[in-house]
Amino acid sequence: MKAHLITVGDEILIGQINNTNVAWIATELNQIGIDVVRMVTVGDTPADIHDALRTAFSEAELVLTTGGLGPTHDDLTKQAIASFFDKDLEYQPPIFEHIRQLLESRGRKTSELNRVQALVPQGFEVVPNPMGTAPGLWYEFEQGGKMRYLGMMPGVPFEMKAIMEQSLLPRLAAHAKEVIIHKTLLTVGIGESDLAEKIGEVSIFLGEGATLAFLPGPKTGVKLRISVRSETSTKADMVLEKAMTHIWDRVGHYIYGEGNTLPEIVVGELLRKLEKTIATAESCTGGHIADRLSDIPGSSAYLLGGVVAYCNSVKMNLLGVSEADLSHHGAVSEAVVKQMAEGIRTMTGADIGISTSGVAGPDGGTPDKPVGTIWIALADANGTEAKKLRLFKDRILNKEFTTTLALDLVRKRLNLLARSVTS
Amino acid sequence: MKAHLITVGDEILIGQINNTNVAWIATELNQIGIDVVRMVTVGDTPADIHDALRTAFSEAELVLTTGGLGPTHDDLTKQAIASFFDKDLEYQPPIFEHIRQLLESRGRKTSELNRVQALVPQGFEVVPNPMGTAPGLWYEFEQGGKMRYLGMMPGVPFEMKAIMEQSLLPRLAAHAKEVIIHKTLLTVGIGESDLAEKIGEVSIFLGEGATLAFLPGPKTGVKLRISVRSETSTKADMVLEKAMTHIWDRVGHYIYGEGNTLPEIVVGELLRKLEKTIATAESCTGGHIADRLSDIPGSSAYLLGGVVAYCNSVKMNLLGVSEADLSHHGAVSEAVVKQMAEGIRTMTGADIGISTSGVAGPDGGTPDKPVGTIWIALADANGTEAKKLRLFKDRILNKEFTTTLALDLVRKRLNLLARSVTS
Numbered sequence: 001m002k003a004h005l006i007t008v009g010d011e012i013l014i015g016q017i018n019n020t021n022v023a024w025i026a027t028e029l030n031q032i033g034i035d036v037v038r039m040v041t042v043g044d045t046p047a048d049i050h051d052a053l054r055t056a057f058s059e060a061e062l063v064l065t066t067g068g069l070g071p072t073h074d075d076l077t078k079q080a081i082a083s084f085f086d087k088d089l090e091y092q093p094p095i096f097e098h099i100r101q102l103l104e105s106r107g108r109k110t111s112e113l114n115r116v117q118a119l120v121p122q123g124f125e126v127v128p129n130p131m132g133t134a135p136g137l138w139y140e141f142e143q144g145g146k147m148r149y150l151g152m153m154p155g156v157p158f159e160m161k162a163i164m165e166q167s168l169l170p171r172l173a174a175h176a177k178e179v180i181i182h183k184t185l186l187t188v189g190i191g192e193s194d195l196a197e198k199i200g201e202v203s204i205f206l207g208e209g210a211t212l213a214f215l216p217g218p219k220t221g222v223k224l225r226i227s228v229r230s231e232t233s234t235k236a237d238m239v240l241e242k243a244m245t246h247i248w249d250r251v252g253h254y255i256y257g258e259g260n261t262l263p264e265i266v267v268g269e270l271l272r273k274l275e276k277t278i279a280t281a282e283s284c285t286g287g288h289i290a291d292r293l294s295d296i297p298g299s300s301a302y303l304l305g306g307v308v309a310y311c312n313s314v315k316m317n318l319l320g321v322s323e324a325d326l327s328h329h330g331a332v333s334e335a336v337v338k339q340m341a342e343g344i345r346t347m348t349g350a351d352i353g354i355s356t357s358g359v360a361g362p363d364g365g366t367p368d369k370p371v372g373t374i375w376i377a378l379a380d381a382n383g384t385e386a387k388k389l390r391l392f393k394d395r396i397l398n399k400e401f402t403t404t405l406a407l408d409l410v411r412k413r414l415n416l417l418a419r420s421v422t423s
Numbered sequence: 424m425k426a427h428l429i430t431v432g433d434e435i436l437i438g439q440i441n442n443t444n445v446a447w448i449a450t451e452l453n454q455i456g457i458d459v460v461r462m463v464t465v466g467d468t469p470a471d472i473h474d475a476l477r478t479a480f481s482e483a484e485l486v487l488t489t490g491g492l493g494p495t496h497d498d499l500t501k502q503a504i505a506s507f508f509d510k511d512l513e514y515q516p517p518i519f520e521h522i523r524q525l526l527e528s529r530g531r532k533t534s535e536l537n538r539v540q541a542l543v544p545q546g547f548e549v550v551p552n553p554m555g556t557a558p559g560l561w562y563e564f565e566q567g568g569k570m571r572y573l574g575m576m577p578g579v580p581f582e583m584k585a586i587m588e589q590s591l592l593p594r595l596a597a598h599a600k601e602v603i604i605h606k607t608l609l610t611v612g613i614g615e616s617d618l619a620e621k622i623g624e625v626s627i628f629l630g631e632g633a634t635l636a637f638l639p640g641p642k643t644g645v646k647l648r649i650s651v652r653s654e655t656s657t658k659a660d661m662v663l664e665k666a667m668t669h670i671w672d673r674v675g676h677y678i679y680g681e682g683n684t685l686p687e688i689v690v691g692e693l694l695r696k697l698e699k700t701i702a703t704a705e706s707c708t709g710g711h712i713a714d715r716l717s718d719i720p721g722s723s724a725y726l727l728g729g730v731v732a733y734c735n736s737v738k739m740n741l742l743g744v745s746e747a748d749l750s751h752h753g754a755v756s757e758a759v760v761k762q763m764a765e766g767i768r769t770m771t772g773a774d775i776g777i778s779t780s781g782v783a784g785p786d787g788g789t790p791d792k793p794v795g796t797i798w799i800a801l802a803d804a805n806g807t808e809a810k811k812l813r814l815f816k817d818r819i820l821n822k823e824f825t826t827t828l829a830l831d832l833v834r835k836r837l838n839l840l841a842r843s844v845t846s
Contacts, residue, residue, distance in 0.1 A: 011638050013459045014605065015449030016648065018441055022464075026438030036436045038471065039464040041445075048461065055478070071616040072637045073625060103614070105795070107813045111620040131817065133616070156639055158820065213439060280710070280731065286717025287703070287710030290731040294709025297785050297818055305737035307730055308703065308713040314728035314771055318741065348737055362720050395720055 001034045001175055004056035007041040008049060008068035008077045009155055021066050021160055028169055030227075033176035034062060044068055049080035057148055062172070067155030069134035071113040078137070081152065082121035085139070089119040095126060099133045127151070127167045132159040136167065149175075180229045181236045185247060187254040188221035188263065188408045195222055198250050205246035207239035220262060221254075221404060256411055263407035264292045270414040271302035271352075274421065278410065279350035280306030281319050281340040283331060284358040284374055288403045304348045309340060319343030332357050332369050334377075334386045341379035341386075352413070353379040354406050358389070360398045372398060376406045378413055385409075424457045424598055427479035430464040431472060431491035431500045432578055444489050444583055451592055456599035456652075457485060467491055472503040480571055485595070490578030492540070492557035501560070504575065505544035508562070512542040518549060522556045550574070550590045555582040559590065572598075603652045604659050608670060610677040611644035611686060611831045618645055621674050628669035630662035635670075643685060644677075644827060679834055686830035687715045693837040694725035694775075697844065701833065702773035703729030704742050704763040706754060707781040707797055711826045727771045732763060742766030755780050755792050757800075757809045764802035764809075775836070776802040777829050781812070783821045795821060799829045801836055808832075 005022050012019050019041060026036040037060060042048035049068075056063040068077030082089050096118035100110050117134050120126055127136035134154040141148050151168050153160045187195060192214050202212050209230050215223040226243045230236035248255065257266050271278060280290045290306040293299055307318045312331060315321040320343040325335045340355035358374025365371035371393050377386040389405060391398045428445050435442050442464060449459040460483060465471035472491075479486040491500030505512050519541035523533050540557050543549060550559030557577040564571050574591050576583045610618060615637050625635050632653050638646040649666045653659035671678065680689045694701055703713045713729040716722055730741045735754060738744040743766040748758045763778035781797025788794035794816050800809040812828060814821045 010634070010636055010650075011648065012446070013449060013462065014453050014650070015446040015451075015459070016605075016607070016638070018443050018446045019462075020441050023435070023438040023441045026436060028438075030437050036438070037466060039436065039442075039462075041462040043460060051478075055474075070637065070639075072619045074634070074636050103616075105813060106614070106815070108614055108617060111616045113616045113619055131815070131820075158817070215439065279737075282710075285714075286722075286726070287705075287713030287729060287731065288717075290710030290733075291708075291714045291822075294711075294731070294733065294783075295819060295822070299709075300733055300787075303709075303731075303733050305731045305733040305741070306710060307741070308710065308717070308726075308728045310713075310717065310723055310726050310728040311771075314702075318728070318730070318770060347741060348734075360717075364723075396718060399714075399718070 002060040003062040004060040005039045006065040032173040033178045033180045046080035062149045064151045069154045087121040131162045136163040179233045185224040186257045190254045276351040278352045279304045279344045279348040281344035281355040284360040285356045304350045337375035337377040341377040360395045425483040426485040427483040428462045429488040455596045456601040469503040485572045487574045492577045510544040554585045559586040602656045608647040609680045613677045691719045699774040701775045702727045702767045702771040704767035704778040707783040708779045727773045760798035760800040764800040783818045
C-alpha cells in the first residue's frame with residue numbers, strides 16, 4: 001500500500017519547528033509494509049490543503065494528515081477536508097464531553113472554541129485522542145473501484161503518536177500485503193565507522209531483500225537496523241537470522257539490547273530481577289542519570305534516589321568526599337568520583353552507587369583536563385571501579401553520552417552478578 | 424516572492440532521518456522576505472521529481488531542491504531535472520578537477536562515479552560547493568512573461584548550508600521585495616484555548632498583514648507567534664508593536680520570555696543577575712529539574728546541586744523530612760513537599776530550594792490522589808509556598824510539565840525579588 005503524508009502548519013513553512021512527525025510516521029508505516037511515497041507540507045489554507053489531497057488520492061491509497069485540528073482560528077484542516085469531500089460538519093456532544101472532562105481533570109474550563117473541536121465531517125469516524133482535546137478522524141471511501149483511506153491527526157507529537165499507536169496502526173496493519181520485518185540491535189560504547197569495519201562487507205551476510213542501516217544517536221548509541229522484505233515470513237525470518245548471527249558474532253560485546261529498549265530499561269529489568277537497588281551521585285550529568293532511570297514506570301522499586309553534587313561543598317557534605325582529595329586532585333578525578341559512588345551508597349543504603357564528574361563544557365577546560373574529560377565510577381559490595389572518558393565539546397551531548405556509558409557500566413556489573421547467581 | 428522546497432531522497436521517505444534542511448532553508452528565506460508555501464519530499468524517481476517541479480512552477484517563482492546529487496546510482500535529481508527542461512547533460516572538466524582536488528586533500532581517489540557529478544544540464548549555471556563534491560546548480564527561465572528561478576543543492580546539511588550562505592542567499596536577497604518579521608512570545612501555565620479566549624478576537628488587534636499562531640509543547644508551554652508582512656520595515660514594526668501590546672496586556676502574566684529561550688535559561692539569567700543560588704529536592708521529577716538547569720552552560724555559578732529523594736528514607740535522611748508527616752500525610756502532600764524545599768536549602772545553603780512530590784504514573788494512583796496529583800514548593804528567605812497541580816496520566820509528560828511549572832514558580836519569585844531590588 002502507498003501512502004502520502006500531508007502536514008498542515010505555517011509553523012513548519014516558516015521554519016520555526018522541524019517536522020519530526022513525518023519521520024516517525026514513515027518508520028511506523030514501513031514496519032507494517034506501507035510505503036510512504038510523498039510527504040507534503042502546506043499552510044493553513046483551504047486551497048493548498050485541497051490541492052495536496054487531490055494529488056495524494058491520485059497516487060496513494062492511504063493519506064494521513066497532521067496539524068490544524070486545534071481549537072483556534074488558524075486551525076482549518078477539518079473545515080478544508082469537509083469541504084473537499086463536500087460534507088457538512090456535525091456537532092458531536094460526546095466529543096465535547098471528553099474535552100470537558102479532560103480539561104476539568106487539569107483544573108481548566110472549556111471555552112466556546114472547544115465546541116469547534118467537537119465538529120465532525122458527516123460520515124467520518126472519530127478516533128479517540130487520549131492525550132489531548134482534538135480527536136483524530138478516519139474516513140474510508142471508494143474511488144474508481146478501489147478503497148481509499150484518510151486519517152487525520154493533531155500535529156502535537158505526543159498526541160499524534162498516541163492516536164497512531166492505539167488506533168491507526170493496528171487498523172492499517174490489517175491491510176498490508178508484503179512482509180517486511182525489521183530488527184534493531186542497540187550498541188553502546190563504539191562509533192559508527194568502527195562498527196562498520198568490525199561487521200565487514202555487507203554483501204557477504206545480507207541475503208536477498210535485506211538491508212542494514214547504521215543509525216547513530218547519543219541516548220542509545222549506534223543502532224543497527226536490519227530490514228528484510230519478502231513474500232513469506234518464513235523466508236524473511238531465515239534471511240534475518242543469518243544476518244543477526246553474523247552481527248552478534250562480530251560485535252555482540254557492544255550490543256545491550258534489541259528493539260526499542262533503552263539502557264535505563266535494560267538496567268531497570270536487571271535490578272528488578274536481581275532485587276538490587278541503585279542510587280546516583282552526579283556532578284557533570286546534573287541529575288540526568290536519575291532522570292533517565294526515573295523515566296521508567298515502576299522505577300521507584302529499585303531507584304532509591306541520588307545527589308546532584310554540582311558544587312564541592314555538596315560533594316563533601318552530602319557525599320562525604322574528602323576535602324583534601326578535592327583540593328589535591330580536583331573534582332574531576334578518579335579519587336573524587338570513586339568517593340562519590342561510595343558516598344551515595346553509604347548515604348542511601350543502595351546496593352549500587354553510580355557517579356560522574358567531568359568537564360561538560362563548553363567552558364571550564366584546562367590543558368590538563370580539556371572539555372570532554374569525564375570520570376564515571378561504580379561502587380557495590382564487590383568494590384569500586386572508575387573509568388575515564390574523553391568525549392566532546394558539546395555540553396548536552398556530553399551529559400547524554402556520559403549517562404549512557406554510566407548505565408552501561410551498571411549493566412555490565414549486573415550481568416556479571418546475574419551470571420554468578422545462575423552458575 | 425513565493426518558494427517551493429523539494430527534497431529528494433528515499434532515506435527521508437522511510438523515516439530514517441529527519442528532514443532538518445527545510446526548516447533551516449525556510450528560516451533563511453523568510454528573513455529576506457521570501458515565503459515558503461510548500462515543502463515536498465519525493466523519492467529518487469524521475470516521474471515524482473517531474474511532478475513536484477510541475478506543481479512547484481505553477482505556483483512559485485522560486486524552487487529549491489536538495490538531495491540526489493551524490494555520486495551513486497540512486498542519485499537521479501540532475502538527470503530528472505535535465506529531462507524536465509529537455510536539456511542535454513554536458514561534461515564540465517573544471518568541476519571534475521575541483522572534485523579531484525577535494526578528494527585528494529582528503530587522501531582519496533576519484534572514481535568513474537565522480538565523473539557523473541561533473542555533468543551539467545545545458546544552460547544551467549554551476550554554483551560552487553566548498554564543502555563537498557556535488558556542485559550546486561542554478562537556472563533562470565521565463566514562464567508566461569515572468570522570471571522563474573531554480574536552485575539545486577546536495578542534501579548533506581553542511582554542504583547545503585555552505586552553498587546557500589555563500590551563493591544563493593545573497594543572490595536571492597536582491598530579488599526580495601517584501602519585509603516579513605516574526606515575534607514569538609513564550610507562555611507557561613495556561614492552555615491553548617484559555618489563552619485564545621483571554622486574548623480575544625484577533626481581528627481587533629491584528630493589523631494589516633499580521634497573523635497570530637498558537638504552538639503548544641510540554642517543555643516550553645504554548646508559544647504565541649505573531650508574523651507581520653509589509654512593504655516597509657517601519658510599517659511592519661508598527662503593526663507588530665500594536666499586536667504585542669494587546670497580547671502582553673491580556674496574558675502578560677503567563678509570558679516568561681520571547682524568541683527561542685527556555686524556562687531554565689530565563690531562571691538562570693535571573694539567578695545570575697540577582698546573585699542567588701538554587702538547589703533542588705525532587706521526588707516525582709526524578710532529577711529532571713536539576714538536569715534541565717544544568718543543561719545551561721555556566722549553570723554551576725548558581726546551581727549548587729540537589730537531592731533526588733525517590734524513597735522515603737532519602738527524604739528523611741538527606742532532607743530532614745519528618746517521619747510523622749510522611750506517615751500521616753503521605754509523601755505526596757503539602758507538608759512533605761514544603762519540608763523538602765526547606766530541607767535542601769538547609770543542606771546546601773542555597774538561597775532558593777525548589778521541590779516536587781507527586782504521583783507521576785502510570786500506576787500508583789489512589790481515589791484520593793489520582794495519577795497526575797503533584798505538589799511543588801519553593802522555599803527562600805521570605806518563606807515557603809506550595810502549589811498543587813492536577814496533570815496527566817503520562818509519566819514523561821508529568822515530569823516535563825512539573826519541571827516547567829516549578830521553574831516558573833522560581834521565575835515569579837525572582838521577578839518579585841528583582842522588583843523589590845530596583846524599587
